Structures are given as C-alpha cells and as structure tokens.
Amino acid sequence: MEQSNIDLEGTLRALCQRARTAARALAPLDRAQKDRALRAIAERLRAEAGEGKRSAVLAANAEDVAAARAAGVSEALVDRLVLDEARLAAIAGAVLEVASASDPVGQVVGMERRPNGLLVGQVRVPLGVIAMIYESRPNVTVDAAVLCLKSGNAAVLRGGKEAARSNAALGELISDALRSVGLPADAVQMVPSLDREATRILLGLTGMIDLAIPRGGEGLIRFVAENARVPVIQHYKGVNHLFADAGCDVEMAYRLVENGKLQRPGVCNALECLLVHEGVAAPLLGRVAALSERGLELRGDAATCALVPSARKAAEDDYGREFLAPILAVRVVRSLDEAIEHIGRYGSMHTEVICTPRYDHAQRFLREVDASCVLVNASSRFNDGGELGLGAEIGISTTKLHAYGPMGLASLTTLKWIAYGEGQTR
Amino acid sequence: MEQSNIDLEGTLRALCQRARTAARALAPLDRAQKDRALRAIAERLRAEAGEGKRSAVLAANAEDVAAARAAGVSEALVDRLVLDEARLAAIAGAVLEVASASDPVGQVVGMERRPNGLLVGQVRVPLGVIAMIYESRPNVTVDAAVLCLKSGNAAVLRGGKEAARSNAALGELISDALRSVGLPADAVQMVPSLDREATRILLGLTGMIDLAIPRGGEGLIRFVAENARVPVIQHYKGVNHLFADAGCDVEMAYRLVENGKLQRPGVCNALECLLVHEGVAAPLLGRVAALSERGLELRGDAATCALVPSARKAAEDDYGREFLAPILAVRVVRSLDEAIEHIGRYGSMHTEVICTPRYDHAQRFLREVDASCVLVNASSRFNDGGELGLGAEIGISTTKLHAYGPMGLASLTTLKWIAYGEGQTR
Structure with a gap:
C-alpha cells in the first residue's frame, strides 16, 4: 500500500474510532435528549433558509452548483444538487417529522417466563456506527444524520464529490447543533476524502462500522457491495x-x-x-x-x-x-x-x-x-x-438479510437478549 | 485463475443453481409437507442406529475415525467426530423436535390499514439458499439440513475434512429421505471439494447464496468473514x-x-x-x-x-x-x-x-x-x-445485523411486505 493510503487509512480509522466513542454515548440516551438534538438541527436549517444569500449552506451550495455547471454536468443532475430557501425549509420539516416519530430504542419484544422462572426477552438497541455512501443530493446528508441519531447510532457520511462544499457546510451545522445540546459532535462525521480509495478503505474497516448503506446508481452500489468487508444492505435497481x-x-x-x-x-x-x-x-x-x-x-x-x-x-x-x-x-x-x-x-x-x-x-x-x-x-x-407506515426511510433493501424492503428507524436497530433471573443455573 | 479453479467454480455454481431451483420449490410448501420430510430423515437415522455394524453411516464414520486416529488427531477431537448407535438416535430425536416446532414461514406480522385503505403487512418467507461452513461434528450436517428445510431454505453444506465420509453418508440418507416424500434432493447438498479454495469460491458466489453461516474455531470464522462476498452471520468467540x-x-x-x-x-x-x-x-x-x-x-x-x-x-x-x-x-x-x-x-x-x-x-x-x-x-x-425458547439453534450471532444472539428458525427467514388494495394510486 502506498504511503498516502496508509495515512488515509489512519485518518479514517481515527474518524471511525471517534464515531464508536460517540455511538456509546448515544446508545443509552432517552428519546427526549435525541429529539432535542433533532430540533436544534431543524432550527438551524430554518435559520439558514431565512438568511438568504448570507447563509453559509446556500453559499457553499452555490459554489458546488457553479462548479458542476462549469464541468458540464447535466441540468437534471444540477437540479438534484441545488439547495434554496424552500428546499432547506423542507429539509427542516423532514427533520421535525423524524423528531415526532417514536423511538425504536428500548422497545422490549416478546418477554416471557421460561419453565425455570427465568424472564427472557429482547430489547431494541442501536447498531452502533452506520456508514452512508451516497451521491449528489445534499438532503441525504441531513436525512441520514437524523435517522441515525434518532435510532441512537453514530453516522459516517460519504456524499458525492459534486456536493462536497454543501455537505461540509451541512456537517458543520449538524455538529454545531449537537454541541449546543451537549451531545458529541463526533456522532455525525463527514468523510474528508471523497475519492474511491477512501471509500474502499472505509468499507474494509471491519469491527469499526456496523452497517454500510449505499444509495445511488447501480455503479456506486456494485462498487460498495464488491469492496465491502463490513455488512452492507442495498438494492441495485427496481425492475x-x-x-x-x-x-x-x-x-x-x-x-x-x-x-x-x-x-x-x-x-x-x-x-x-x-x-x-x-x-x-x-x-x-x-x-x-x-x-x-x-x-x-x-x-x-x-x-x-x-x-x-x-x-x-x-x-x-x-x-x-x-x-x-x-x-x-x-x-x-x-x-x-x-x-x-x-x-x-x-x-x-x-x-x-x-x-x-x-x-x-x-x-x-x-x-x-x-x-x-x-x-x-x-x-x-x-x-x-x-x-407503508414506517415514517422516514433510509433506503430500500433487496438484500434478504436484516431488512427486506423499505428501511425505517427500526431497521437501524437490532434486538439484544436480556434475562432476569434469581440465581438460575443449568 | 488456474484451470482447475475454473472447473471448481463451474461445479460449485451449478450446485448452487440446483439449490436455488430447489429453494423455489421449498418456499411455498406447507408445514405438513416439510415435517413429512423431517420425519422421513428421523426414521432413516433411527434405522441406521438399529443396524449396528451394517449401518452405512456408522461404517463411513468408523473409517473417518480410524483415519483421524492414524493422523494423530487428539482424542478430544476424535470424540467430536465419533458417531455410535446412541448418538444417531439422539440426532434422530433432535430432528423430531424440529418437526414439532412451529413453522415460521407464512406468519403475518403487523398487518394494518393505511389512511388510504391499503392493507399492508409483512409475511415471513425463507431466505433462499443457506451455506453452512463447519468443522468436525457430523451431527451439524443433520441439524443444519433440518433447520434449513423446516424454514423452507435449501442448504449447501461444507463440513470438515475429518468427517468427509460420515457427511457424505448422511447427505445420501437425507437425499433419499427427501426423494421418498417427493421433495427435491437438491434441497440439501454436500460440497464435493473440501479444500479452502472451494470454500473461498463458494463464498464469492453473490446472488447464488443468500446467507453463509460459519461454525467452528476462530480461524475458520475469520477465513469466512474475510473471504465472503455473500452475507455472513457469525460470532468469533465468547469472552x-x-x-x-x-x-x-x-x-x-x-x-x-x-x-x-x-x-x-x-x-x-x-x-x-x-x-x-x-x-x-x-x-x-x-x-x-x-x-x-x-x-x-x-x-x-x-x-x-x-x-x-x-x-x-x-x-x-x-x-x-x-x-x-x-x-x-x-x-x-x-x-x-x-x-x-x-x-x-x-x-x-x-x-x-x-x-x-x-x-x-x-x-x-x-x-x-x-x-x-x-x-x-x-x-x-x-x-x-x-x-431462551427458540427451539433448535443454528448458531449464535454477534453480528448485529439480522440476528444478534441465538439464531432459531425465524432467523432463517425474512419479512416480505404485502399489500391488499382496491386500485389505490399515489
């Protein structure tokens, strides 16, 4: 491996380690604490929408859009990239909808008493660190961040190159909102390098990332599925x-x-x-x-x-x-x-x-x-x-494992067994 | 890739294709049809246990045991390998227990009417083709086969080299039982080649295998996790x-x-x-x-x-x-x-x-x-x-995806969305 890749791997490993530490802090949070963070994000998005040309997010987005046009990107793709006051306000509204959704974490499923008196059941817990690999739409940055936060997970986000400045500005906004409510800013992190080598290294960090979700064209998804050593949930296409x-x-x-x-x-x-x-x-x-x-x-x-x-x-x-x-x-x-x-x-x-x-x-x-x-x-x-009644959706899976179909908040959690005993042995 | 590996890949691909065809035949079966197959397997195992030295399975096992002793395998490992009348009868008993367990396939989960009148819910369906990669105990061959069959899945089994003859004999017995009740013998297949290259190729057959489950020592499990392109559920160790x-x-x-x-x-x-x-x-x-x-x-x-x-x-x-x-x-x-x-x-x-x-x-x-x-x-x-009340177990997962903890029959299924409408559009 070249020196630069060793450095890159070190950077990404450190980033994921910080995400893991943040994930441990998120896991036991009550719903109220997580919703407070989501409302802080929504407020900042609304404030940006009201700032017009002085908005840091809209200014960064304007640069992305200008660069995309200069590079000859099609207008259909440019349209996916563009943020304006109305779209920022819509994104803020989507964040508040996730805040109003019920929290899957802590739900107890199927508690029963065994013949030996042991009371056993399963409780919903966060997955840990979720990596999202996606393309141009900057709203995915906010959607993914808030779905992960609400379900108690840390998010590592790798968006499209075309949206790099917009995503960095949104990442700053989210970090700032997290700090404002006393939560670790490391809970949502943007991957600093956007070339494919960085993605490949990220997807190889077994034990650091609990789930990778690619969203985008079939090429991106195949790249992720073929290079991942961490668990991946995806769909290639809908025929x-x-x-x-x-x-x-x-x-x-x-x-x-x-x-x-x-x-x-x-x-x-x-x-x-x-x-x-x-x-x-x-x-x-x-x-x-x-x-x-x-x-x-x-x-x-x-x-x-x-x-x-x-x-x-x-x-x-x-x-x-x-x-x-x-x-x-x-x-x-x-x-x-x-x-x-x-x-x-x-x-x-x-x-x-x-x-x-x-x-x-x-x-x-x-x-x-x-x-x-x-x-x-x-x-x-x-x-x-x-x-289908799941509330917000982070993707649709045609992988049969873990989730098959639309993935809502519950698909970002798992069930851990718990048992209450009085000294039972086998 | 060397010629021999190309041949091996072709062989394994054809084997998995037959398993996929069999899986499609298993998926819609009623519980009664699957239990009939399980009882036929149990009857044959009991018959073998009663045959003593004339039993094909016990004769094959005796050869495996002799070869293991000749190779200087430790007595603790030889003990895992040994089958006798009592152990065969115990395995038959375990098969009948799986037959008496309820069938997860077809269970409908959380059906509800949406505001537009659409009735939506999820129904449990088999995963498809499950590959088990395991070590010396031949009872795993039967356990895995019947858990897969009961949950409507086809099984591709790759057992340990030391148990090759025992597993081949058990595979024959299972195929014979499947044919006797009119089910496809391809629903349970033993991988013919037991070297690591075959396992590596098998684990690379994306789209052919829906889930791989390794069971054995940490070395085997790491090998599977590192070489798999298909989804894997595992645990490395219990500390x-x-x-x-x-x-x-x-x-x-x-x-x-x-x-x-x-x-x-x-x-x-x-x-x-x-x-x-x-x-x-x-x-x-x-x-x-x-x-x-x-x-x-x-x-x-x-x-x-x-x-x-x-x-x-x-x-x-x-x-x-x-x-x-x-x-x-x-x-x-x-x-x-x-x-x-x-x-x-x-x-x-x-x-x-x-x-x-x-x-x-x-x-x-x-x-x-x-x-x-x-x-x-x-x-x-x-x-x-x-x-914990799951009935038989195919393994314990410390992967958080899909299953976390002991995996019973339900963990070998997934939930597919179904919707009953009267012409609803968006």
Missing part, C-alpha cells in the same frame, strides 16, 4: 412489473400503469414492465397506448406490436431493464404462471404488482413472487417507507 | 464475564461461576472472566478458590493473588481470552463503572452476567453492556436457543 390478469378492471389497471410509470419515472419503485393477459390485452393496451401523448414509449413483444402499431419492438434486454424514463416494456402472456415465471426471471426482487379480480390469483401471486413488496390492486409507488 | 456486585448473594455468585465455568468449559457461552467487587472479593474468591479441587485454575490481578495464594498472576492477554478450558481470569474492581468499562474493552459481545441485589445496577448493566445476551442473576450458559 418492477405489473401483471394485468384476465378479467381485471381495465380502468383500474390503466390507472396503476399510469401512476406506476409516469408519476415519477426516475425512482426505484416506478414500473418498468407491463405483463398483460391476452384476455385483456386489446382494451388495456388501447388505453395505455394513448399515454404516448404524455411521452410514454412502449416496447413490446410481437403480440403487443400487433395491437399497438406505435409500439416499438422490444429488444431482449428491454426485459429486466430499469429505464428510469417514460419507457415501458410490454409483454402479452397467457396465464398467471407465465407472468410469475417472467418475474422470476427478469425481476429484481424490489416491487411486483398484480391487478386481478380473482382471490386465488391474488393469493398465489402474494405467495409465489419473491420481492421485497408484493401488491394486489395497488400502485408499485407504495413500496416506500412513508407509504 | 464472557460475570460481575459479582457489592452486597451480592455470595452463594448465588459462586453457583453462577461454577455453572458458567465448569459445566462445559469448551462451549461459547462458558464464563471466561470473573469481575468481583472489592466488597465481596474475600468471601467469594474464598469459595471459588476451592474449585481448584475440580481442576479450576484462577489467573488474577494483584488483589486476587493476595486473597488467593494458589491463583496465578494473570498476564495482560488473559483478559479478553477465550480459554475453552477450566481456567478463569479474575479481577477485583471497585465499582459497576469499572466492571462495565472492563467488559466494553475485553468482551466479545456474546454473553455478559451481573450478580447483584441492586435494582439500579441491574438496569444499568442491562442497558449499558453491549452483548447479544445480558443476564441478571442467571448463568451465562442460558445464552442458547433452546434455553
């Missing part, structure tokens, strides 16, 4: 299907397609493929074809193209693809079995939907389709921590 | 402490030490270190010193050695050490804080015990000590799946 069954309510299926595909085409719970039973293909595809007026492109099999002349012939790799755009792959199938088989082959275990009037088909689909969220007669867009 | 607080019932503390240290010194939930408050050091250490008659060796700090002349002076690395032998490190401490600090520094997050008459100390110890199981006034030996 989500809607199966419109024979006899389904065509109008309902149409609305589920429209909502799933067009409401926000760039998100992981958007629809990417419509599987339509031959019995309803003509009326449903007729309705869906009209969405071309709103920019929807269909890529279908031969049967689809026969019914919808404007549809493009799907290439083999259009199935199993996450378009992140108003493009929908379509296939006409003859049965529920064929649909389930297609999903087993091309799905990404993220979100799968059936639109059906049949009880038996609904139950079979729920049982046989392997995905983090399987829905009957509802939009794929509901696979979301807020929509 | 477990008992803190005897001021004013504690000396007789109770003595019994907890005796039970924790001497009942089975070689297991992971045995005691390794006694922290004794100076207020009870003289009477408690006097009682404990008498255990030298039963072979207990004490290694203590200066205060201990002053009270117990027969105690050896502890070396620095005697603290934090898993002796797996009738040796106990001892330290006299002045306070609960000092005990908690010692455990934070030297403990292995496995099992920690306080013996105290004080309510506040019990609560602080339960809250502040970070271990998979923390007990008040009870033996460390209770950190065990059976004792």
